[in-house]
Amino acid sequence: MDGxxxxxxxxxxxxxxxxxxxxxxKWYDVPPAVTYPVQKSARKQFAPQEALRKGTLWPEYDSxxxxx
Amino acid sequence: MLAKMLxxxxxGADGELSAAxxxxxxxxxxxxxxxxxxxxxxxxEFAHLxxxxxxxxKLTKDAxxxxxxxxxxxxxxxxxxxxLFYHDAAGNPWTAAYIASKGDPIADLYEDIAAEExxxxxxxxxxxxxxxxxxxxxxxxxxxxxxxxxxRFREAVEILKEYQxxxxxx
Numbered sequence: 001m002d003g004x005x006x007x008x009x010x011x012x013x014x015x016x017x018x019x020x021x022x023x024x025x026k027w028y029d030v031p032p033a034v035t036y037p038v039q040k041s042a043r044k045q046f047a048p049q050e051a052l053r054k055g056t057l058w059p060e061y062d063s064x065x066x067x068x
Numbered sequence: 069m070l071a072k073m074l075x076x077x078x079x080g081a082d083g084e085l086s087a088a089x090x091x092x093x094x095x096x097x098x099x100x101x102x103x104x105x106x107x108x109x110x111x112x113e114f115a116h117l118x119x120x121x122x123x124x125x126k127l128t129k130d131a132x133x134x135x136x137x138x139x140x141x142x143x144x145x146x147x148x149x150x151x152l153f154y155h156d157a158a159g160n161p162w163t164a165a166y167i168a169s170k171g172d173p174i175a176d177l178y179e180d181i182a183a184e185e186x187x188x189x190x191x192x193x194x195x196x197x198x199x200x201x202x203x204x205x206x207x208x209x210x211x212x213x214x215x216x217x218x219x220r221f222r223e224a225v226e227i228l229k230e231y232q233x234x235x236x237x238x
Contacts, residue, residue: 031188033219038226053205055212063215065192065208 005067007031032061069139070198071127072157077194077210078120079154079162082186088113090167090183094176097169102177102224109217116210121152123203177225184218 007030012023044059051057077083091110095103128136129150136145143159154162168179191211195204 029188029192031185031215031218033215033222037219037222039219039223053209055209056216061216061219063212065195065211 005064007063008067029063029065029067031063036060070200070203071124072140072144073194073197074120074124074127075155076157076190077187078117078124078152080156080190081166082183082190083156084113084117084120085154085162086166087183087187088117089164090169091180093167094169094180097171098173098176099228101227102173105220105224109220112213116213119206119210123206124152173228174225177221177228181218181221184214184221188214188218
């Protein structure tokens with residue numbers, strides 16, 4: 001996970017100032033359905049075969065995991 | 069080992085059985101405009117349940133009892149042999165207490181959205197735990213469907229907002 005995908009957000013959990021362990025960055029997904037909860041009309045579509053593999057017809061709602 | 073984790077999506081709280089039964093039960097009392105959506109998604113969840121069942125079955129059917137024991141499925145084998153059962157990854161049997169039906173359209177749809185996001189996260193954690201390319205492919209597909217279902221439920225909330233508003237026109 002390098003954080004290049006626009007969907008992903010990073011944070012560092014609370015740690016005590018005396019915590020000897022190095023801070024580790026954690027990641028969580030904000031999927032496109034959260035960012036765009038209503039579909040617009042006349043959007044780009046995947047080809048049928050590709051849509052079947054991906055699980056969605058709409059490139060803007062495609063949410064790859066692990067993120068690319 | 070993977071089969072043991074996949075069982076979470078079979079008979080777990082946020083699994084496909086819970087999802088299907090939750091939506092197909094709520095649809096009777098939801099406003100007309102979104103009944104079709106609940107029927108549609110609830111039925112699709114049963115198809116996903118079959119996919120998970122097939123994965124678990126194929127991963128375990130040829131394993132020896134010893135291999136099952138090493139994979140942490142010894143208890144499952146003693147109780148169920150090679151058959152599947154509706155329980156979660158920790159062995160808790162499925163219960164209707166996992167799902168809710170409040171009879172309030174907005175409360176029910178937000179419950180559905182939360183269920184989809186939890187199932188999406190569960191798929192992520194299972195994908196993180198396997199290197200089987202075919203299983204990974206199928207799980208990525210199922211995870212994407214959760215994203216789309218979440219989208220559709222969010223749209224249903226928007227439809228109901230409009231619907232409530234339009235009722236007030238005299």
